Amino acid sequence: MASPRPRTYAEAREVSSSNSELGWWVFMRISGLLLVFLVFGHLWTNNIVIDPATIDYDYVASRLAQPGVRIYDTFLLFFAMLHGVNGLRYSIEDYTKRPGRRFWYKILLYTVSAIIFVLGTMTLWAFTYQEMGDAVRAIGATQ
Amino acid sequence: MYRGREGQWAFLLHRVSGVAIALFLLLHVLDISLVMFGPDGPFDAFLAFYHNWPFRIGLLMVIAGVVYHALNGLRIILMDFTTWGVRYQRQLWYGVLGLTTAIGVPVLWIVVPQIVGGI
Numbered sequence: 001m002a003s004p005r006p007r008t009y010a011e012a013r014e015v016s017s018s019n020s021e022l023g024w025w026v027f028m029r030i031s032g033l034l035l036v037f038l039v040f041g042h043l044w045t046n047n048i049v050i051d052p053a054t055i056d057y058d059y060v061a062s063r064l065a066q067p068g069v070r071i072y073d074t075f076l077l078f079f080a081m082l083h084g085v086n087g088l089r090y091s092i093e094d095y096t097k098r099p100g101r102r103f104w105y106k107i108l109l110y111t112v113s114a115i116i117f118v119l120g121t122m123t124l125w126a127f128t129y130q131e132m133g134d135a136v137r138a139i140g141a142t143q
Numbered sequence: 144m145y146r147g148r149e150g151q152w153a154f155l156l157h158r159v160s161g162v163a164i165a166l167f168l169l170l171h172v173l174d175i176s177l178v179m180f181g182p183d184g185p186f187d188a189f190l191a192f193y194h195n196w197p198f199r200i201g202l203l204m205v206i207a208g209v210v211y212h213a214l215n216g217l218r219i220i221l222m223d224f225t226t227w228g229v230r231y232q233r234q235l236w237y238g239v240l241g242l243t244t245a246i247g248v249p250v251l252w253i254v255v256p257q258i259v260g261g262i
Contacts, residue, residue, distance in 0.1 A: 007223055032216040051257045053194040057186045060178050084165035120172040123179055
């Protein structure tokens with residue numbers, strides 16, 4: 001790295017190339033703190049309390065039928081995706097030297113992440129499971 | 144190679160675990176989204192792949208990465224927002240490793256028999 005890592009908000013403000021870069025610096029710390037609790041809770045529920053090898057469609061359907069789980073998972077999805085994709089962006093910027101490649105790697109990252117984020121949000125909110133079954137059967141009937 | 148001390152390894156482990164977690168996150172959202180195809184869709188078949196022991200061992204490594212990344216992230220927050228964090232960063236890192244082990248061993252105690260029982 002070209003310069004030592006910023007240690008304080010004032011230092012981060014000095015070395016950041018833009019306001020948005022400073023915003024991400026702050027975001028990584030706030031979202032990171034939130035994610036410690038969100039992710040540990042998620043792992044406790046789905047890996048420790050139950051044997052994850054028993055997870056099947058019925059288990060996921062029964063979990064996502066609960067509004068509390070949907071809201072919890074929405075926060076988890078939102079913060080984990082932003083924190084994770086921004087972290088991947090840091091990695092691309094650190095290890096990809098050629099500007100052209102850097103640009104296209106980031107375009108690829110943002111495109112894939114956006115699609116996956118939309119899919120995840122749809123899974124949580126767009127359908128009830130009855131509607132999903134009906135939709136799938138309707139697709140099956142047209143074929 | 145740059146011969147840094149603990150701080151360098153703390154950074155490297157944070158970077159490697161972070162990339163692994165982020166890539167698994169993308170895969171995980173995709174696999175859960177398969178429930179949108181309904182009870183007769185591809186979800187259960189896809190999960191059977193997740194339940195294989197090689198994948199579960201890989202997953203265990205990602206979870207270990209999550210524990211390290213979370214605790215080292217707290218160390219970074221302490222370094223950035225306290226007056227004493229940087230001074231004690233080395234001790235904090237050993238604390239991170241110790242806590243990761245302290246959490247990891249009981250988790251292995253629960254999860255390894257599950258994996259062995261499933262083979």
